Amino acid sequence: MSFERLRERYNTLKKYSFEGYLSAELTDTLKDIYEISAGILYDLDSVELNSQIQGKEYFAFEKGGKKSRAIRHGLYKNDQKKISKFFRSMHGGFFAGIGSEELTSAVYTIAISFCACIDLFKIRDQKTPGTFFEIFIGSLFARRINKAPIKSLEILNLDMSTSLPTDFIFDLGANKIKFHVPVKTSTRERVIQVWAHQRVLDGVYGWGRFNGILIVMSETKTDSKNNSVIEICLPDQWRLYQMFISQMQRVYYLDLPDKYRKLNDVFPKIKVAPFGEFFHETDNLIK
């Protein structure tokens, strides 16, 4: 019953996303989705997972023998008052009144609540959580900079004319920076695509026209046999991509792996940060 309502709200969210990312209706639908998800999860049992990641503890919701993805203790905070405040800020596009840690936590809680419901009510569905996460993050980015994104670019190149499908592009207007914003629930071995798309944009439009900002939920993987949770990270490969393919301006995580945080301190310095920091440093990204 609740799950049917969740599905209906999700389909409505997709519909609003086609119409634009800045509408009050889209934000309200995100809030509905969070509240229905939280209600579903409230009735479920949870199980502690065996975290192999230093300094992080995880649990999962359970239903009929199925387990949700790993959810991080301390980052997941089902605090109705704070979440309501977050959605009010989202409506206004003004996030200065909330600290960056609380922002990261609110976004994580909203995102992972819906994903956990899909994990438990559908079989092997990776697409729905991915699409939801993309719409949620895209609409947050749009609200923060007050610009709707586009998802493909026209290309004119001598004897060829085509359109390039892309991740989110936010165009701030003539002579201003544009943002190239890939959004992923996790990256694994596919992340090279992000640097490659950035390189195509640099090549087609000229270096420095697009700032690349990758936004990721987490890199956890749960072994269903023994309930252990690991993080899959390939920091040395990221360094090669940053040196030899293109340069991403920022990488933001909701649940930031320590191995990627350390990329702030080695060559080539890749700026990796919790997503909450985005809301407070946006003005610097635009410069």
Added chain:
Amino acid sequence: MSFERLRERYNTLKKYSFEGYLSAELTDTLKDIYEISAGILYDLDSVELNSQIQGKEYFAFEKGGKKSRAIRHGLYKNDQKKISKFFRSMHGGFFAGIGSEELTSAVYTIAISFCACIDLFKIRDQKTPGTFFEIFIGSLFARRINKAPIKSLEILNLDMSTSLPTDFIFDLGANKIKFHVPVKTSTRERVIQVWAHQRVLDGVYGWGRFNGILIVMSETKTDSKNNSVIEICLPDQWRLYQMFISQMQRVYYLDLPDKYRKLNDVFPKIKVAPFGEFFHETDNLIK
């Protein structure tokens, strides 16, 4: 019963592939796998598919309501004599006695026979056909140039030392060309990875040290509801990758889509050909 034997032979093939790609045992195991697959398929019904691709007709094998992937009429030739001749050539690494069309057809028939069996006997298993195809093509390439491949490269770059996992690398020795050979059953939207990996190699080792050669089975997709077969091709995106990421020397297909064949005639000219041609032009690739 036959399928159990097929599984055992596949596991043996994987074992041999870890030990090296040039052994007589590996070639013999490939031949066993083909013969068992052909025996399984011989007993099955087939159904004509509704091809939406001009000039190409397809069918699928059927078992208990399940259908195999699309198999191209005319290219699939279950001709024991020709397949035996092909494996004798493979043992010697000498393919000059077989025409390029017959080579393409033999490789296609061997590859797709195994893949069709996996489609019918396992559920949603993409990994096994992919691994088999990679080993088969890798061992053919190795036989043709008489060099075993490696699958990772050491990287020393001032303050970093790591190993880069790659697709097949064939190193012909000091002051000779090296080949970077990604192998895929189909490419779709993931193909940008191929150009991106080539760019990392160009960046780390210097431009011109590695010749990139992509080898693909087909780009067909069957709609299970109405049995229609389409090809998913993104030629304009390939052109952007070839202009702005890196340059692949060749792309070979077993079932070559016409949209990619046309890339031979537009800028930037990407040389796309049926895989059989590889065996006769290898000497030119090395120059």
